[in-house]
Structures are given as structure tokens and as C-alpha cells.
Amino acid sequence: MATIGRNGKAWRARVRRAGFPDLQANFPTKQQAKMWANKKESEIDQAKVFGKEQLELPPKLQRNVEPTIDQVILSYRQLHTSGKKEMNDSKFKTLGLSMRELRGIKISELTTDTMYGYADDRLSRVSASTLKKQCLAIGQAIRWSRKTVYRKVIKNDPWPDVMEFLTEEGMIGQSEERDRRLYKTPPVFAKLPKNFKGTEENLLLNTCLNTWGKLDWIYWMIRIAIANAMREGEIHRMQWSLLDLDKNVQVIKARKDPKRPKDQHVPITPELRKTLLEYRQICRPGDYLFTEIEKTASIGQRFKNLTDRLSYPAKELTFHDLRHEAISRLFERKPQLSIPEVAKISGHKTWSQLKRYTHLQAEDVAKKMK
Secondary structure, three states, rough: OOEEEEEEEEEEEEOOOOOOOOOOEEEEOOOHHHHHHHHHHHHHHHHHHOOOOOOOOOOOOOOOOOOOOHHHHHHHHHHHOEEEEOOOHHHHHHHHHHHOOOOOOEHHOOHHHHHHHHHHHOOOOOOHHHHHHHHHHHHHHHHHHHHHHOOOOOOOOOHHHHHHHHHHOOOOOOOOOOOOOOOOOOOOOOOOOOOOOHHHHHHHHHHHHHHHHHOOOHHHHHHHHHHHHHHHOOOOOOHHEEEEEEOEEEEEEOOOOOOOOOOEEEEEOHHHHHHHOOOOOOOOOOOEOOOOOOOOOOHHHHHHHHHHHHOOOOOHHOOOHHHHHHHHHHOOOOOOOHHHHHHHHOOOHHHHHHHHOOOOOOHHHHHHOO
């Protein structure tokens, strides 16, 4: 498992895996540290796939012999570890998991029976949408191998039949669209402080302050999420050097995109600007706003700890719900923002993606036409 963290002014990458020596190195940037860690994890996976005990490149692949699924994924990951075709961290790790759990299974053995048992076990740990993302990544690796490395030996692609079967069985599917907004009064199920009066937003922020104090990062991340509709990873990667508080514009690096992540210039809302100016007075020195946490997943976990303290039911409110709240507020602003203007802030590409955030009422449309 790779971890990335601060080491003075540098970024330290550390890779730990059972049966292999600990590896660590320092780099001037976080991106360089991530690239090194991904490369070392790939080399470790290589060593496991090819039965080696040391971190060394495998011999030339036997391209005339039918490969196993882990060898196919390994070849695919090697080509897409760096350069223009570099895959994102999430996909890289998803394929690494697939390599370990499906090791030794030949492509011709990827039948519906084989994958039904695997999918059934996997669903005890993840959602149907997460399993679908994993299956799509495996399918991409197989298609790529059929056209390149193993084009002579992989005659048929069994994966479309597997995907169709798992879909019919309801084992893979789309993620549930949530429309949870923050309540204007405290929720009835919440454990409230004595004599508390205010909104649900006030409740969350006051609980943060009373539990962890104003210096804790989750308090500021909640405020930023509500102010500018940013995703967890985007908040985690925020840098002062990418914020222009005079022009009220920020650069979001490698923003999520259907085809390829790319940098985007995004307007800073007045609420976000006010929050950033306050935070700059008390934050730790350094370019990154939040140096205390190594993984984006820690944000969701800390937010869950917060809602647990307030006795919220499981999954009643997630950190990502704050993005839905923020986008809904953007549509409610006066003067009203257009769809392209909201999309410029939220990062959505199409109207269909934003439609569920608008909460348009027939009465409001009628009033506009008077």
C-alpha cells in the first residue's frame, strides 16, 4: 500500500507490501511522489505475477501463450502508468485489486459461472456501481490486449457476455443519485446540544468546533464544499499558488472529465473567498491548503465520524451531499445564474447532469412569464 505525505518541504512516498521490503523516497512535488509510488506498486505486482521475489522487470512476455487475466492487466497498466496515456489513481488501484483477486485465471476461463461467484463475493464489500467500474476497467484491459500484446492468442473476448450476464442479474449497475439537501432546521433524528437553535449547517459546523476546534481541517473543508461545489479530491488538492483572490479565479488541476482530466479555471464565489481569507490567517505554512491528510478517503471518514456523533442514521448525510447543496444554492442565487455559468463552477459537462440540481417549480416558471 502506498502512502504520500509531507516530509519538511518535500513529499515522501512510501510503499509497503507483505513479503517485500519497505520502499520510500522524497520528491519535490506530490505528483512526482505519486508517479514513483505507482511505478513501484506496479513492479511489486509484476514480481507477484511472474513468481519473483525481487523487484525486477519480468522476462519478455510469452506472447504466443494464452495469458491469465492478471498478466493482461499488468501489461495494460505498464503502458498506462506514465505519459500521455496515464490512467488516474482510482483506475490504477482498481486494476491492481483485480490482478490480485483474479490471479491465475486464463482469459478463456472468464465464464459467467466464474465471474458470478466472484461478483457475489465482491458485492458483500462494495456497491453494484463500484463493481461495475471495476468490470469496465477489466474489459478495457482485455480489449487493449487483444489489439496489441496478445492479439495472436486471444481469439475471442468473453467479457461482453460476462457484463451482460452480471447486468441481467442486477449485480452491476449505476450509482444511486442522491438529492439530499441540508435542512433549514435541525433534523429530528439528530442528537442536539442543549438549547441549540439554527440550521443543519450550523449544527455540523458547531459540532466540528466543539469537538476538534477551529484549526481542524474538516471544519474548513465543509465550508469550502458548501461555498463552491467542489469534489472531495479537488478540495484535498487545493494550492494557494493556484488561487487568485484578486481576480476571484482558481485553477483546479486535472479536474474530473468524461474523456480526460484537464486543468480548469473556475470562478471563486464570494462565500469561498471569505472562507479562504479566514483560513489563510490560521493555516499551516506551505502551498497546499491541507497538508495534514494523505488520502482523500479520509475526508469522507472524518465526516462520517461527525455525523455519528450527532446520531445520524447510516448514509443519511455524506460529504458529497454538500456538493449537491452547493450546486442547488448556485441555482437559487439572485440574480440567477445560467446553466453554463453554474457548470463553469461545478465542472459538469451537460445540462442532463445538472438537471436534478435545479428543483424547478412550475409556479416559479409561471411567475417569470408574467
